Amino acid sequence: MSIEYKLIEEKWRQKWDEAKVYEVEPNEKPAMLVTAAIPYLDMPLHIGHLRTYSTADALARYKRMRGFNVLFPMGFHATGTPVLAIAKRIKNNDVQLINILRNIHHIPDDDIKKMADPYYEVDYFIKVIRQGFIDTLYSIDWRREFVSIEPIFSKMIEWQFGLLKEKGYLVTGRHPVGWCTNENNPVGQHDTKGDTHVKIDELIGIKFKDTSSDAYFVCVTYRPETIYGVTNIFINKDVKYVLAKLNDNSNISNIYLTKEAFENLKYQLNIELIKEIDASELLSKEAINPITNETVPVIPGFFVKADTGSGIVMSVPSHAPFDYVALKRLENEGYKLPSFKYIKILEIEKSEEGKGIGRSIQDQKNVATNEDIPALTYLEIMGIDEKSSEDALELATKAVYSEEAHYGIIIIGEYKGKREPEVRELLKKDLLMSNKAISIYSIMNDGPVYCRCGTKVIIKVVDDQWFINYGDKKWKSKTKEVFNNTVKLYPEKYRHTYNSLLDWIDLRAAERSQGLGTKFPLNPNHVIESLSDSTIYPMLYTFIHILRAENVAPESLKPEFFNYVVYEKGDIEEVAKTSSMNLSTIKKCRESFDYWYKNTSRHSGSDLLANHLLMYLYNHVAIFPEAYMPKQIVANGLVYLEGVKMSKSLGNVDPVSDGIKKYHADPLRMVETTIADIDSNLEVKLDEVISGIYLRNEFLYNLINDLYKFNGKELTHIDYWLYSRLNSKIKAATEYMEKMNFKNAYSEIYFNSFNELNIYLERNGRNSIVIRDYIEAITLMIAPVMPSFAEELWQMLGHSSFVVKEKWPSFDESMINEKIDEAENIIIHTIDDINSIITLTSKIDANKNKKPSSIKIIIADDWKLKAYNKLIEVKNINEVVKELGLEGEKAKFLAQFMPKIKSLIKMHEIESAYMQSAFISAQDYLKSKFNVDIIIEMESTSKSARAQRALPNKPSIEVIWQ
């Protein structure tokens, strides 16, 4: 009979709704607040997203069964730019986007059109996503729903930022951002064409003084340490240069750079154009190396790009392949060069095999002729010369750069003897401190990045930007302390990562010029950045439904109100007056917050580890009193389908609505929460796994229907075995659940159970009471993951209560019988052994065309196991012989274990009589399995020649052929 999931889901969802099972208020039970990162409203969710929510829901349901009063609420996130970006793309008739919405998410064209209005978009997606959560049977208390752009939410954020300011955590500063000069806005990843991430790197521009004027050549480089090897300066002879006035921290100087560079850098430097200059004019000049004070000429370089850095580079032919080749080419063209001295600035540390330069280069083409010029050495061994392409040179440059950074030891100058990366930093600092260089930011992407409007993105340094200063020392150490002392982290193995992230996080933008959200109090033209405004909102769940029920106007929610709710600060009557609210409302809010917020579990995908979860923790430490610190954080891995990551942009998604139709809520929940470890990416062939779950569910369902066919006679060996398995299963599963290890928990609870039930039935287990006890416990334990199916089974088992409100089963330690389990293991091993013996002996000529007629299983005498264990203990045959009073033959038996005695371990003590009864109970089963007579004998009474071969816990087997 196949199961009508859709009907079952619908039926129980309605019954739960009617009984308001998930609408909870403070009571005498211990509280637990389970929250998951609220979904972002720029797209409907796909089934991959459900993993986080399903895990949170399963925990919520489990904890309810463990006696907690659990609140699982949900809200929606709309602040920031993505919602706007979608609206804008729809407005611009973005075909790609519209196709996704239409074809994948089945949104009617009419609605798509209306989504050009971001608020329509928000409402629409809330509707879709909420329905998805309902269909997935989450135990959400919907009375507490909110969206992050509604006024009540904003009031909370304003209060939060007031506190952050008060505590001095808000600071202004300089910061480089990707910038669109057309729209005059910062560009984030989804503002760029192809959602390119703008990679920004800090470079250094070293100032070489022009000998013939007071101006400087600004040479931009990654490797200031190569300054010792500079032979000349390269410029591009085909582009326009300018002279500009630079005001660098009121240190005024004139600099040369390309016109294009000027246009870019005016957004990050304080510079003014003085005049344009021809490249040819610069080519007649010389400049002074600020470190070595040597005078070097200005020379044309073919590779110098006008729009990169300043359009001027310093030439280090000894270590830079491009520089070396440029000089070589000039020479070949007949350009008259001075005789440069190529100075080697570092030595490559030798590898164990004694290899120096080129040690990390895999397939070396040639042998180097000259190791005094490293750039040349690399070119030679890589088979590259001045005629090679720029790509080849780029490759060589990378090879040099990485090897020298890895193994380079500086052999010149002030920092002689130190490693290259260290010297780079030291020199950078020196040069900047002494005004011999300026810092310049550059886009590190391969090729230019474009804004969606088509303009090339440049770097702007904003200097009135507000940041949240997560670098604050006290705040940082307090946060780490809370994290390490009070927060349970799942998976625990992220703790190390997390600690280093807590250290790493520093300034973080608090506001931005665009996007939906709460106005930034310190600059009302800006809104609060949307990661910063989603850190403490779980508090809102605890009382927002009270505010709504009492029709409290958002304007009433003054800081005094929040201060009272969170700190119980101030006089409640005063607070009621200032916020024009009922005293009782405020009191209720306070009580509710205090009740729920002491025990929280926070859930999100592991991709939010480095941002949301960090800020969640920091902000909790900043805002809340000790008692309300986070207690638990759960980060789950992502979902892959058929080996491909589910991603909105890839379009390989099943929207939630489709997924539920196709797979049904309960089986899908089962897969998402229990197939993979919580920390690993879930990588499944959904159809395959789901059909496995269908089969198992049907097995359970049918077994309950067939319960009447069984009887309730006296308990036999196999009944005790099933009870033993059940109780140890409950014990193990409960331990796993407590550790948030759903995977292992459910392979015990669910997947292993079918094997056990099958063994039980095959072994002629027929006790309806035993089966019922077993299935009831399974039903209870699958309820957190497959709630409606469990509910259906629970009803079939004759209960009238909701299974989701039942207690998690407890186990009876006395029913766990290791001996019986061990005996079963021995039987299973014996079956394996019989199989391999039959396989092997069937090849014997004498057995050709024959079949086994019977199999003898001969159980070892008790003394063998005793002696064996004793031998392991004392490791001395004589002692065992003496102590147990064994004769010659028996001592000989023990001798076989001596060669490996040190590596053998003790065995479980099972008496031969017990073993015999176990085998007798399995006799029919073995008989039908091998389709032959099974004879069970004891070693002492057996006449078989193989009898004495019986080993402790390993019966001797004799296969008798016809």
Added chain:
RNA sequence: GCAGGGAUGGCGGAGCUUGGUCAAACGCGCUAGGUUCAGGGCCUAGUGUCUUAGGACUUCGAGAGUUCGAAUCUCUCUCCCUGCACCA
């Protein structure tokens, strides 16, 4: 570059926290046999190498070490993945 993580049989992926019962769960694939089985169904056995009785040998990225004993602990090396900020 900085930080974090990883490397296991044809594949995916357990086990490694607490070293032994690990030739290594589970699933997929593959092979053989069965099934009144018509087309990705079910059952049984096999699937590192060798083996005429349940055994032996070699394996868990490479190398070295600790130990009676290592996939599991230590060290070195190689390779791979992820994140790096104003962006949800």
